[in-house]
Amino acid sequence: MMQCKEVRERLGAYLDGELDERTTPLVAGHVSGCTACNTELQGLRQLQQSLRTHGRWSMPPGFDAELRQRLHDSDTEDNPRAVAVSSDDTPRSNEWGRFVAGLAAGLVLGVTLYLTLVQPTLQGHNLAGRVVALHVQSQLADHLVDVASSDQHQVKPWFQGRINYTVPVYNLADAGFPLLGGRVDYLDGRNVAALVFRHRQHRINLFVWPTAGAGIKLPASETLRGYNLVAQSHNGLDYVAVSDLNQKELETFLRTYLTQAS
Amino acid sequence: MQLILGKRAGDAGLASFEALVLPHAAAAYNLARYLMGNEEEAKDVTQEAFLRAYRAFDRYQDRNALAWILAIVRNVSYSALARAGSAQQQAVAFDEDVHSSGESMSTAAFGHPEAQVDRQQNADRVRELVARLPLEFREVVVLREFEELSYKEIAEILAIPEGTVMSRLSRGRSCLRALAADEGTDDAV
CATH class of the missing domain: 4.10.860 (DNA Excision Repair, Uvrb; Chain A)
Incomplete structure (x- = not known):
C-alpha cells in the first residue's frame, strides 16, 4: 500500500498520464480511498483547467x-x-x-x-478553398459546434433529420483527438456534416458527405492559406479533414478515424 | 541555371516549412510571451525563432515540429534575456508592464470572490500567477499545461532528465497553488 507522501509526489505525473503501468493503479487505488489525496488531485486538476481555459496568450492581431x-x-x-x-x-x-x-x-x-x-x-472556385473557408468561418464566428458533446452516441443521432445520410461518429480521445461535437454546414447547395475534434490546442473540422460519381475531387492532401487538408473516400462517403495542425498528424487523425469506420 | 533551380527548391522549402512549422506560431508566441514578459519582445523573439528555424530547415529531419520550434524559441528567448540582464530583473519588468498597461488584476474581484469576474479578469489573474513563477518552473508549466507536451518531449527541449521535468513541474504547480492561495483565489484557480 502506498503512503500519502509517496502518492503526493506522483499526483502530477498521475494527472499527466506519465506514470508507468505498475505505479498508476497504485496511485489510483490510494486516491479513491484517501479524501486528502483526492482533494489534492482535484486541486491540481482545477489548476490545469484554469490555466488552459484562461492562461494562453493569443497572438496579437495581424x-x-x-x-x-x-x-x-x-x-x-x-x-x-x-x-x-x-x-x-x-x-x-x-x-x-x-x-x-x-x-x-x-x-x-x-x-x-x-x-x-x-x-x-x-x-474561390475550388472545393478545397470552400472547405477551408468553412473551417475558418467555424472558428471566427464562434460557431464551432451545434451539438457540443464528446459522446458519439449523442452526436450521431443528432445528425438524423438534419442531413439525409448516416455519418459514422467516433470519439478518438484515446488517440489524442477528443470529439468536441458536430455541426451542419452548407456546402455547394446542400447540408453537410462537420465533426469537430481537438488535438492539443488545434481544432480539426472533419467534413463528411456522400461520394458523388467517380469519387472525391480533391488531392489526398493539400495546404491552403496555412491550413492543411487531408481527404479520402471510404465506404461511399468522402471525408475531408481541415486544420492548422501539421499535415502528418492530420493524416494520422484521418487514418485512425477511417480505421474505426471500417 | 543551377541557382534558379536552387531558388525553386527554396520555394518548395518555404511551402513545406509553412505547412509543418508555421502552424505552431501560436504555441511559439505563447511560450515567448511567458518567457519574455511583454508583447513586443515576444514578437521579436518569435520572428527571430522562425527565421532561424527556416534557415536550419534543410537540416530538419522529420522531427516533432512543435518541440523543435519551441526549443528554438526558448534558445532565442534566453539569449535575449541574457542580453537584457538577469531573469530576475525581467520578472520585475513584467510586473511594471502589466500594471502600466492597464491589464492589472482587479483587486475588487479578489476581495469579493463571489463577484462576477469576467473572462478577461480571469485571464489576467492566471497569467499574472504564471508570470510570477521563477523562469525554470514557468517554462515547464507552459510546455506541459498549454502545449500538453509529454515529459519526454519537455526533457528534450530543456536538455534535462525526465525526472527533473517531473520534479520541476510538481514544484511549479505547488508554487502556483500557493500563490493563488495567497491571493485568496484558491477556489478559483
Whole structure:
C-alpha cells in the first residue's frame, strides 16, 4: 500500500498520464480511498483547467500574417545575394551574375504576385478553398459546434433529420483527438456534416458527405492559406479533414478515424 | 541555371516549412510571451525563432515540429534575456508592464470572490500567477499545461532528465497553488 507522501509526489505525473503501468493503479487505488489525496488531485486538476481555459496568450492581431511576410521576405532577399557573392570571380561573370540575380528576382516577384493576386481567386472556385473557408468561418464566428458533446452516441443521432445520410461518429480521445461535437454546414447547395475534434490546442473540422460519381475531387492532401487538408473516400462517403495542425498528424487523425469506420 | 533551380527548391522549402512549422506560431508566441514578459519582445523573439528555424530547415529531419520550434524559441528567448540582464530583473519588468498597461488584476474581484469576474479578469489573474513563477518552473508549466507536451518531449527541449521535468513541474504547480492561495483565489484557480 502506498503512503500519502509517496502518492503526493506522483499526483502530477498521475494527472499527466506519465506514470508507468505498475505505479498508476497504485496511485489510483490510494486516491479513491484517501479524501486528502483526492482533494489534492482535484486541486491540481482545477489548476490545469484554469490555466488552459484562461492562461494562453493569443497572438496579437495581424502577427501571423507579419510572420509569414517576414519569412517570404527573407526567402527573396537571401538568394539574389548568394548569386552576387558567387559571381565575384571575373567582371564578365559578375555581369552574368547580375543578370541571373535579376532573373531570379523577377521570377520571385512573379511567383509572389501570382500567389497574392491570382491564386486567391482560383481558390474561390475550388472545393478545397470552400472547405477551408468553412473551417475558418467555424472558428471566427464562434460557431464551432451545434451539438457540443464528446459522446458519439449523442452526436450521431443528432445528425438524423438534419442531413439525409448516416455519418459514422467516433470519439478518438484515446488517440489524442477528443470529439468536441458536430455541426451542419452548407456546402455547394446542400447540408453537410462537420465533426469537430481537438488535438492539443488545434481544432480539426472533419467534413463528411456522400461520394458523388467517380469519387472525391480533391488531392489526398493539400495546404491552403496555412491550413492543411487531408481527404479520402471510404465506404461511399468522402471525408475531408481541415486544420492548422501539421499535415502528418492530420493524416494520422484521418487514418485512425477511417480505421474505426471500417 | 543551377541557382534558379536552387531558388525553386527554396520555394518548395518555404511551402513545406509553412505547412509543418508555421502552424505552431501560436504555441511559439505563447511560450515567448511567458518567457519574455511583454508583447513586443515576444514578437521579436518569435520572428527571430522562425527565421532561424527556416534557415536550419534543410537540416530538419522529420522531427516533432512543435518541440523543435519551441526549443528554438526558448534558445532565442534566453539569449535575449541574457542580453537584457538577469531573469530576475525581467520578472520585475513584467510586473511594471502589466500594471502600466492597464491589464492589472482587479483587486475588487479578489476581495469579493463571489463577484462576477469576467473572462478577461480571469485571464489576467492566471497569467499574472504564471508570470510570477521563477523562469525554470514557468517554462515547464507552459510546455506541459498549454502545449500538453509529454515529459519526454519537455526533457528534450530543456536538455534535462525526465525526472527533473517531473520534479520541476510538481514544484511549479505547488508554487502556483500557493500563490493563488495567497491571493485568496484558491477556489478559483
